[in-house]
Amino acid sequence: MSDILDSYIYLDLEVDLKGQIFSYGLISSAHTFQASQEQAQDVYSQLIHALQIQGTLCGHNFRRFDQVHLTRQWPELESLQIIDTLELSLLAFALEPSHRLQKDYKLSDYASNDPLEDVRATRLLLEQCLKNLGQHPAPLRQLYTWLLTHGETTADAAYRGLFEPLGWLPEAPPAFGDIVKSGVWLGSRRHPASGSYRRCHQPGIHL
Template sequence: MDSNLNGTLDTYSYLDLEVNAEEQIHCFGLLSPTHALKVQPDRAIEIQQQLLHLQQTGGLLCGHNIRRFDRRYLIRQWSELNDLLLLDTLELSVLAFPLEPSHKLQKDYKLSDYASNDPLEDARATRFLLERILQTLLEKPESLRQAYVWLLTCGNEPGDRAYQQLFQNLDWQATVPPDYTDLPQTATTGMDQGYLMQLWQPAPSGAARFSFDHRFTLAALLAWNHERHAAQTSQAPSIWLNHLPDSQTVLDALLPVTPEGLTYQPYFKEFDIKCFRPPQEEAVQAIISGKNPLILMPTGGGKSLCYQLPALMYYRQQWGLTVCISPRASLDGRSGCRFRIRRIELFYLHQ
């Protein structure tokens, strides 16, 4: 990491909060260019003054999961801090390290998971993580990095404004969408090209077509798709994306369970059948459409296929998880054999 970038990161402030079971802040940790503070609530005014100054001067406040966790506690305590510009290293970790199973902040100072958190040390760990993230993003294909920059800055929401400042400081600006055809094929393989093109074009007014969370989810899925193809792994997308309100909408559009031109014939071969029995197709289509059908069929009529086929389709297209509740353990066993042959992981809980 060059000294210029280190110097830029040292101009930012880094915050971590410890919140108790009553959802009250019981300790603050703040690392700024001029202060390193670890204070209890009785000295919270010191944190407030630092953050008010940061907001008034247009500085950036960085934290791990700060946008969706710490911020709500800050605003609850000091509503005047509503306009703080926030960088979230949890968001950026999903872009830089999309195949990592967890994006928890690494706390090397803790001797065990049961040791107490130190919010000032966590603020320092956030500073180190941001450096590592930016170094990793710098090593990505330039067209892909420019796509991330554009997707995270092409609107006018608070998240856009924070990342505009970050990327401007790094000279990673993208005022127009990068050429879609320049993206690595590994990033777009298997995705619905029509939906990608729709997302890629700005609205006629010049404003972003979609919300910040929507665009961030797209950037995260592009990062995941690129890395999983490059690494030739079947790793699923980060489960953290499920916290974003638009994640399933974007996933359904990018990786539809029933893409255009779908035929069930390959699935029939896998299940060693020639066609649907009534009313299997109607039931399968209802489940895939997000409905909750009640299916009554006689013993041996093919009820299992009604949930096994959608489960397999969701797994193949979206790495989806299916939970099946059955009163018959023997039924679980027969179904499990079929999925194990297809190298699909199964877990049983018996009562």
């Protein structure tokens, strides 16, 4: 598992009210640093290298937030592959009422964000998501991984790279009968304590 976790570049951006990036947090196998906008070239060099070697970024809510601002500043990075832990958390912890990144370093909601601490929290969340998905019934995990990997986008390619070393890369979706036998209904999850079924909304994923 650690080899998989260490293979990604974890990135978080802090953006002001005008939509301008003012701080970066980055962790990779070779570097750990927080940078201001004046040091943006250091971040850019890391990301260009990742693009050249077909590396993958990992961030929380990255695809819908950070990537928008990142590619506005550096359009050439648009084709970077991205693992988004918000997307994985929605699947791995479907019964949780919130999928916000856990920021234990903040003493209150009014405290400033720390992008370096946020990327550390993102790496931990990725590990937790993979461990929890590994405990899901095999047909449900197969359904989720197939939905995330069967397309031709850079997102599909990123998730194929994540799931293949885990042996989770499906060739086809699971049979409906296998899903029913496993105790999972489409759009629902059996609650582990009560055994009852609860409806789970999965934004952006249509079964």
